[in-house]
Amino acid sequence: MSTTATVVTVIAALMAGFSGYAVLTGARWVLDSLAQLQVPRTWWTRLGLAKSAGAVGLLVGLFVPVIGLLAAIGLILYFTGAVITVIRAHAYPHVAFPLLYMAPVVAALALGFPA
Incomplete structure (x- = not known):
């Protein structure tokens, strides 16, 4: 795995982890959304x-690539569901947020977890 792939993977993990943490700790801005x-x-x-x-x-997945591959696929499916949820709710200005969180996961998958 290249340095770029490692950095992008860590960024993707930090963003997804922050998003999960915000939900689990009851951050008002997340719960309101x-x-x-x-x-x-x-x-x-x-x-x-x-x-x-x-x-x-x-x-x-940085150490066990198959785990990273599965995690990336799971997160992409998760954020795809989030995009669908936003569209279903007709909250179109908010579509960018799940896409923003999905982008580094897609990049990490493309860069570092060969199938």
Whole structure:
């Protein structure tokens, strides 16, 4: 794995981890968005855990590439679902946010986890 791939993977993990942490700790700006998007409250903890697990998986993937590959795929699916949720809620100005979090994961997958 190249230095670039390592740096991008760490950035992707930090961003996903921060996003998961924000949900799990009840950051008002995140919870308000989830409520506005009509995401059921019973899902919030699981969503935060999924993002956090994906972040950990990306970091583990630096040493065990198959774990990183699976984590990247999982996070891409997660953020794709987030984009769909935003579109379904007609909150179009917010589409950029899940795409922003997905971009470094896609880059990490492209750079460092060969299939």
